[in-house]
Amino acid sequence: MPGPKILIAGGSIGGLTAGLLLADLGFDVEIFERSSAALQERGTGIVVLPITERYFAERGGDAERPSLELTYWSYIDSTGTITHADPDHFRFSGWNTVYRAMMDVFDADRYHLDSEMVGFDQRADGVTLHLADGRSVEGDLLVCSDGIASTARRILLPEVEPTYSGYVAWRGVTEERFLSPSTLETVRDAMVYQVLDHSHILVYAIPDHEGDTTPGARIINSVWYRNYPDDGTFEALMTDRDGNRRTTTMPPGTISSRFVDEMLSTARSTLAPPLREIVEKCPGPLVQAIYDLEVDQMAFGRVIIMGDAAFGLRPHVAAGQAKACADAWALRDAMAGTGGDIESALAIWEPQQLALGRMAVDRTRRMGIRSQFEGSMFPGDPTWKFGLWEPGN
Numbered sequence: 246m247p248g249p250k251i252l253i254a255g256g257s258i259g260g261l262t263a264g265l266l267l268a269d270l271g272f273d274v275e276i277f278e279r280s281s282a283a284l285q286e287r288g289t290g291i292v293v294l295p296i297t298e299r300y301f302a303e304r305g306g307d308a309e310r311p312s313l314e315l316t317y318w319s320y321i322d323s324t325g326t327i328t329h330a331d332p333d334h335f336r337f338s339g340w341n342t343v344y345r346a347m348m349d350v351f352d353a354d355r356y357h358l359d360s361e362m363v364g365f366d367q368r369a370d371g372v373t374l375h376l377a378d379g380r381s382v383e384g385d386l387l388v389c390s391d392g393i394a395s396t397a398r399r400i401l402l403p404e405v406e407p408t409y410s411g412y413v414a415w416r417g418v419t420e421e422r423f424l425s426p427s428t429l430e431t432v433r434d435a436m437v438y439q440v441l442d443h444s445h446i447l448v449y450a451i452p453d454h455e456g457d458t459t460p461g462a463r464i465i466n467s468v469w470y471r472n473y474p475d476d477g478t479f480e481a482l483m484t485d486r487d488g489n490r491r492t493t494t495m496p497p498g499t500i501s502s503r504f505v506d507e508m509l510s511t512a513r514s515t516l517a518p519p520l521r522e523i524v525e526k527c528p529g530p531l532v533q534a535i536y537d538l539e540v541d542q543m544a545f546g547r548v549i550i551m552g553d554a555a556f557g558l559r560p561h562v563a564a565g566q567a568k569a570c571a572d573a574w575a576l577r578d579a580m581a582g583t584g585g586d587i588e589s590a591l592a593i594w595e596p597q598q599l600a601l602g603r604m605a606v607d608r609t610r611r612m613g614i615r616s617q618f619e620g621s622m623f624p625g626d627p628t629w630k631f632g633l634w635e636p637g638n
Contacts, residue, residue, distance in 0.1 A: 248272040248585030249385030252374050254362040254397060256280075258297070258340070259552035259569025260390035261347040265300055266577035268352070272585065275384075276351070277376065279361035279391075283348065289340040289416060289531075290451040290466025292563030292631050296570045298336070301346065312338035313458040315449060317435035320624035325431065325517040329625035335436065335563075339418075339451045339464065343566075362389070362396050365548060372547040386587050387548045388576070390569060393493060393538055395554035401545050407536035407557055409479065410610075412617045414535060414560065415469040415508055417527030421450070421461055424526065428519040432465055439517050443620050444471055446516065448523055467523050468560070470535070471508070472617055483534060493536070497529030505530065535559050535613070539606045544595040547587065551576070556602030559609035561616070564633040568605055571633060572598050605633060 251267050253260045256278030268274040293312040295302070318333040348356070361377040365387055372387045389397035393407055421429060431437060436449035446469040452458045473479040483491050485499040512524045524530075538557030543550050552569030575598055579590035612629065616622040622629065630636035 248580070249587060250383070251275070251386050251388060252277065252372070252382055252384035253388045253390060254374065255389065255391035255552075255554070256356060256358075257390065257392065257552075257569075258344055258347065258566050259573060260388070261344070261351055262300060262570045263388055263390060263551070263573035263576060264351055264355075265347065266573055267580065268355075270577065270581055270585075272580070275355045275357065275382070277357050277360035277362060277374065277382070279359070279377070281359040283344075283358070290418065290449065290464070290468075291338055291340050291343065291566055292449075293336040293338045293343065294564060294567040294631065294633060296567045296574065296633065297343065298338075299570070299574065300350075312336040312343070313450065313452060313463070315434055315436050318438075318630075319435040320438045320440065321431070321517050321519070322439070323515070323517055325427075325519050330435070331625070333436070335631055337436070337449050337451050337466070339454070339466075340566075341454065342452050342456050345456075362391065364400065365397075367545075367547040369546075385547065389548065389550045389554055390552045390573075391554050393536060393553040393557045395550060397548065397550050398540070398554050401548065401550065402540055402542070405538070405540055407538040409475055410535040410537060410559060410613055410617075411474060412470055412472045412535055412613070413479075413482065414533045415467075415471060415524075415530050416533055417467050417524065417530040418451070418464045419467065419523050419527045420453070421463050421465060424465070424522060428522045429461075431519040432523075433460060437520070438624070439520055440616075440622055440624055441515055443617055444469070445616050445622060446470070446520055446524075448520060465523050467520070467527065469508075469512075469524065470613075470617060471511075479534070482532065493534050495532035497531050500530070500532055504532075533560075537606060537610055539603060541599070542595075543598055543602075544591040549576075549591065549595075551598070555598075556606055558605050559613045561609050561612040561629075562605065562633065562636075563631040564605055564609075567633045568602065571601065601634070 250273040253276045256276045319330040364375040366373045374382045448467045450463040551572035579594040583589040632638040
């Protein structure tokens with residue numbers, strides 16, 4: 246159907262999903278990404294919930310899906326003995342793998358790198374996007390999918406800031422070919438958890454950097470949640486080797502050696518042998534600070550915010566990417582159902598996405614409190630499952 250011109254600020258997975266879906270409706274879509282090169286996440290595997298790769302599943306089934314499936318959700322104790330295992334069929338991938346698959350489909354001439362949004366003006370019938378290089382672009386709707394540090398949110402809701410949870414995730418990727426046979430057997434067909442004292446760690450296989458899912462060629466992704474109180478300890482952790490204070494992520498090679506050494510020492514004394522080996526053989530861990538973020542409004546005339554720009558979820562339900570993709574699919578459905586009438590579409594879209602975001606933030610917050618502060622997480626807990634709408638969904 247012919248329709249409006251859509252400008253998308255932020256070219257990550259959520260922005261790309263919105264771009265693909267709205268372009269498929271016949272809308273004139275352009276994506277503006279502030280990075281000067283194609284995006285790349287270091288040391289990041291993701292759980293691929295159905296909504297995240299729905300676009301590929303509907304295009305071509307399993308042949309198009311950029312992920313692999315593991316059969317079991319397992320818990321092990323400090324000796325490496327399996328204490329609980331459930332049959333499961335979650336899918337896993339690397340952030341880069343999913344992003345590249347979407348980039349391969351989206352029109353490259355309409356994906357603009359080095360195009361940072363610095364502001365916008367809107368009127369009753371349109372919006373003007375302003376970019377850092379001085380360009381201005383006219384459109385009918387501006388979709389802002391620009392992450393938890395969103396420029397759009399700071400403009401529209403300057404009082405809303407992410408809130409630090411009290412803990413971080415140490416993340417890393419380790420190539421399977423470097424691991425011992427016993428560790429490979431532990432992770433061969435399972436996602437593996439170990440519940441620790443006010444902490445927990447999980448590991449799972451993802452495709453290698455070229456998308457290979459063959460056992461032995463894969464990568465093992467690890468995520469270890471550890472508490473760092475906001476009493477100067479967290480600030481010290483997030484200060485890099487050059488003395489620069491970072492807010493959300495410490496990339497590999499930037500973390501102070503004293504924190505890396507302490508993490509490795511704790512791994513040796515507390516982690517089960519397979520998990521310890523995976524962590525020790527990771528060539529460069531990163532730190533992801535865990536935040537909560539929620540808003541009371543997502544639509545502002547001809548400008549909307551979506552994904553992490555509106556609701557920042559703790560990762561425990563593996564739904565950060567899924568939430569952004571759900572926002573994109575809901576926007577697509579609303580636009581299709583109203584024939585591209587923006588005002589009518591947003592009146593449908595905003596209430597349901599606000600409700601979903603609030604529910605997801607509340608659920609992930611409660612899970613984090615249980616695992617990191619109450620110590621009430623336990624192996625086999627049926628409520629501790631991935632899913633955006635509810636456990637397992």
